[in-house]
Amino acid sequence: MPSIYQLKPRFQALLRPSVQRLYERGVTANQVTVAAAAVSIVLGLLLAWQHQATWLFILIPLWMLLRMALNAVDGMLAREFGQQSRLGAYLNELCDVIADTALYLPFALLPGVSPALVVLVVVFAVISEYAGVMGPLAGASRRYDGPMGKSDRAFAFGVLGTGVAFGLLAASWINGLLLVILLLSLYTLYNRVRHGLAETR
Numbered sequence: 001m002p003s004i005y006q007l008k009p010r011f012q013a014l015l016r017p018s019v020q021r022l023y024e025r026g027v028t029a030n031q032v033t034v035a036a037a038a039v040s041i042v043l044g045l046l047l048a049w050q051h052q053a054t055w056l057f058i059l060i061p062l063w064m065l066l067r068m069a070l071n072a073v074d075g076m077l078a079r080e081f082g083q084q085s086r087l088g089a090y091l092n093e094l095c096d097v098i099a100d101t102a103l104y105l106p107f108a109l110l111p112g113v114s115p116a117l118v119v120l121v122v123v124f125a126v127i128s129e130y131a132g133v134m135g136p137l138a139g140a141s142r143r144y145d146g147p148m149g150k151s152d153r154a155f156a157f158g159v160l161g162t163g164v165a166f167g168l169l170a171a172s173w174i175n176g177l178l179l180v181i182l183l184l185s186l187y188t189l190y191n192r193v194r195h196g197l198a199e200t201r
Helices: 004-024 029-049 054-080 086-109 115-133 150-165 171-200
Strands: none
Touching: 004 054, 029 054, 029 086, 054 086, 054 150, 086 115, 086 150, 115 171, 150 171
């Protein structure tokens, strides 16, 4: 199944002039990675603290869009300007998982929303990313198969955040959408393992 991740090359082409300017100013890929994670953690803490102020959840889609741009920027700085490093590889994977967890967990505090569903979505998001990282350990490439990869989850939670902020989604609808995200995450986990094994044959 297709994933939003497949649109990444076009997105990168739009960002390339800005990435060139950042490089010229001495900005590094690791700085961008850590900064994006730090802002995500601060935003997650703010939403958890002020979850009654549901209008604040509009910050989720706005930040997700900017964060996707920053994720593309750090990768381009690393690959195209010789900034790849072992530390960067760790930061790239760990910071994404930490940032996603910080941004998704506040939804569990919303009235009527199932905390168990939110936690399960977060757990299987982490497991599916771990399955993707395990590809090289099994002799395959890093797997980004969908249908619920990082970019797809960001889009899905952006939609949820918008719905919460404008009062468009009842708790029952949020729970239903979380269940869909969970099922697609399980299918993503299956796809990543299956395609990774197929690649090694």
